[in-house]
Amino acid sequence: MTRATGTAPRLSARRAGLRGAHRATGLALLSILFTLASGSCARVIHEHGSRTAEAADQNANPKIVIVQSSDNPLYRLPVRLFMAQAPGEVHTVTMRDGQPPKETLRQIDAIAPALVVTLGAKALSLAQKYISNTPVLFAMVLNHRRFDLSDRPNFMGIELETPTMTEFTQFKMIAPTMHRILVIYGDPGTEALLEGARIELATLGIEVQASRAMDVQDVGRTYAESTPGFDGIWVPNDAVAMAPEAFRFLADAALRDKIPLMCSLSETFAREGALMSVSVDFRNLGSQAALMATRLLVQHENVKDIGVQSPLGGRLVVNFATASKIDLTIDAEIIPFINEIIGN
Amino acid sequence: MAPARWILWFACAVLSATALLGDSAFAASPAGANDPKMIVLYDPDANHQALGDITAAFNAYAATSEARFTLQPVESRTAFETLLTEQRPPFAIVSSSTLRAPWGREFGLNPLLVPSSKGDVFYRKALVSNVARLLTSLKGVSTAVAVIDVDPKAAALDALAPLTEAGFETEGAIVVPVTKDIDALLALAFKQVDAALVTTKSMDVLTRVNPALSKLLKVTKETAPLLRPPLCSVGTNAGPEDIVAVMQLFAQMNQTDAGQRLMSLLGFDAWTPYKKSMEP
Numbered sequence: 001m002t003r004a005t006g007t008a009p010r011l012s013a014r015r016a017g018l019r020g021a022h023r024a025t026g027l028a029l030l031s032i033l034f035t036l037a038s039g040s041c042a043r044v045i046h047e048h049g050s051r052t053a054e055a056a057d058q059n060a061n062p063k064i065v066i067v068q069s070s071d072n073p074l075y076r077l078p079v080r081l082f083m084a085q086a087p088g089e090v091h092t093v094t095m096r097d098g099q100p101p102k103e104t105l106r107q108i109d110a111i112a113p114a115l116v117v118t119l120g121a122k123a124l125s126l127a128q129k130y131i132s133n134t135p136v137l138f139a140m141v142l143n144h145r146r147f148d149l150s151d152r153p154n155f156m157g158i159e160l161e162t163p164t165m166t167e168f169t170q171f172k173m174i175a176p177t178m179h180r181i182l183v184i185y186g187d188p189g190t191e192a193l194l195e196g197a198r199i200e201l202a203t204l205g206i207e208v209q210a211s212r213a214m215d216v217q218d219v220g221r222t223y224a225e226s227t228p229g230f231d232g233i234w235v236p237n238d239a240v241a242m243a244p245e246a247f248r249f250l251a252d253a254a255l256r257d258k259i260p261l262m263c264s265l266s267e268t269f270a271r272e273g274a275l276m277s278v279s280v281d282f283r284n285l286g287s288q289a290a291l292m293a294t295r296l297l298v299q300h301e302n303v304k305d306i307g308v309q310s311p312l313g314g315r316l317v318v319n320f321a322t323a324s325k326i327d328l329t330i331d332a333e334i335i336p337f338i339n340e341i342i343g344n
Numbered sequence: 345m346a347p348a349r350w351i352l353w354f355a356c357a358v359l360s361a362t363a364l365l366g367d368s369a370f371a372a373s374p375a376g377a378n379d380p381k382m383i384v385l386y387d388p389d390a391n392h393q394a395l396g397d398i399t400a401a402f403n404a405y406a407a408t409s410e411a412r413f414t415l416q417p418v419e420s421r422t423a424f425e426t427l428l429t430e431q432r433p434p435f436a437i438v439s440s441s442t443l444r445a446p447w448g449r450e451f452g453l454n455p456l457l458v459p460s461s462k463g464d465v466f467y468r469k470a471l472v473s474n475v476a477r478l479l480t481s482l483k484g485v486s487t488a489v490a491v492i493d494v495d496p497k498a499a500a501l502d503a504l505a506p507l508t509e510a511g512f513e514t515e516g517a518i519v520v521p522v523t524k525d526i527d528a529l530l531a532l533a534f535k536q537v538d539a540a541l542v543t544t545k546s547m548d549v550l551t552r553v554n555p556a557l558s559k560l561l562k563v564t565k566e567t568a569p570l571l572r573p574p575l576c577s578v579g580t581n582a583g584p585e586d587i588v589a590v591m592q593l594f595a596q597m598n599q600t601d602a603g604q605r606l607m608s609l610l611g612f613d614a615w616t617p618y619k620k621s622m623e624p
Contacts, residue, residue: 288520
């Protein structure tokens with residue numbers, strides 16, 4: 001299974017960026033990410049009620065429980081698609097604010113599932129703490145690496161971050177001539193991502209020119225001092241570059257200099273004026289989780305062999321109004337390959 | 345034949361049929377006389393993520409015409425059948441497999457026009473695998489296919505049909521529905537699935553954009569040419585004047601900006617009169 005290259009920013013850094021989201025440009029993205037990430041703070045406090053979950057049920061119609069961290073509407077689409085394809089009888093359990101974990105565990109126990117699917121950080125946290133034997137498939141967790149699952153052989157999952165190659169294969173469909181991209185980042189953790197990106201993007205004929213800003217306020221200076229010659233700007237999964245003030249600056253600069261601005265992680269950036277974004281496709285996610293469940297429960301593959309996977313494909317959103325402003329003509333043949341067009 | 349001439353020719357043919365068969369041959373649809381005429385779009389190979397854009401673009405284009413038509417996309421065969429049964433729309437744009445299927449024939453779909461891209465009214469699909477893998481059947485093989493999502497299992501069976509017709513064993517395939525062909529190819533290149541069924545054009549695009557990735561993949565089987573989704577009249581729901589109006593509307597689509605935008609979303613650049621010889 002492939003894994004995304006690099007490391008996502010730590011939660012603390014991301015939440016620093018969140019504060020400005022509601023204050024300035026109102027990037028809905030960040031509130032969504034907050035919803036996905038906030039479960040990490042709500043650690044389950046009850047230690048009792050040790051788990052004796054059953055091992056994978058190998059019968060013809062195994063039971064599967066989906067544990068949702070909340071009733072977040074973002075879960076509905078992947079849940080619906082998973083249920084339509086899953087190899088067994090699917091039940092859902094939704095965690096409620098203030099509800100003790102033992103109540104959620106009681107509901108899971110009553111079903112005696114062969115597989116537990118967790119959506120969101122809060123549900124993963126619960127599973128990490130209490131489920132030691134039953135296979136667990138986690139999804140929709142921002143930066144899952146903050147949960148140390150290395151010694152948990154019963155855990156597999158789907159990352160929320162799309163691989164660089166997935167993003168740029170799609171970015172190049174829209175802006176095929178770019179050969180040198182500028183990346184301004186602030187989180188030292190992003191350097192590993194950029195190191196991988198340099199190698200991968202070289203195969204696409206793209207050179208990565210990276211400059212580190214000390215903080216959000218430093219992004220303008222960093223941009224001004226960057227070596228000229230880049231023909232695109234990439235905002236990767238980095239807390240500083242994705243902070244509303246930094247994003248706004250980069251979006252304005254890209255418009256002024258008539259170059260494409262490409263963003264990872266959320267389509268909200270394309271809605272807010274970036275040329276395009278690639279993010280996890282929640283429709284694909286439901287299918288991918290169902291495939292992983294099939295591999296486990298029908299094909300009897302090992303959890304470790306299935307592993308933690310990159311999301312399948314990526315949702316490409318393109319802002320045609322921005323394309324027009326930067327005088328970019330998008331090949332008509334490519335239009336059917338775009339997931340969503342904005343501002344046409 | 346120039347568009348104006350074949351519209352005139354077709355109008356004469358329709359009016360002649362009316363004269364011969366009487367008005368009863370063209371029963372009125374349940375909608376009121378002044379209501380917009382519905383054109384149902386059901387094409388499992390369409391860009392379903394863009395259905396909202398396609399509908400908006402069609403309605404923007406149709407608004408430039410005196411004839412009043414509205415596009416109604418549906419995302420499943422069940423929804424398509426229900427709509428045709430309950431609302432009796434005069435027109436439908438359907439995949440050629442729907443046209444040929446016994447259940448599709450029950451609706452009396454009569455093809456009028458076929459879309460074309462650079463003069464080609466056909467497209468092809470390819471079963472793609474990793475370059476080192478020899479695939480002789482899809483039994484137990486995870487296969488990514490871009491299909492509509494509301495009924496993925498049924499849609500997947502429909503999607504595999506051209507491959508089955510091409511003589512490839514598809515029984516037992518583990519179909520993985522994805523939203524677009526590039527997702528299927530990326531999933532295959534990253535070894536998340538064992539195979540992908542995509543249009544040959546999608547492979548061409550991947551080869552152009554990311555030749556290194558495309559070198560990891562190979563086409564195992566190509567389907568026979570598939571007719572692009574024709575515009576059809578449905579049974580006797582369309583009156584002769586409706587048929588003339590809709591054909592005029594579609595024939596002129598590539599002559600306005602709004603029409604060209606619509607066609608680019610649909611992935612073609614012109615409409616051509618349907619001929620029986622187009623069917624394989």
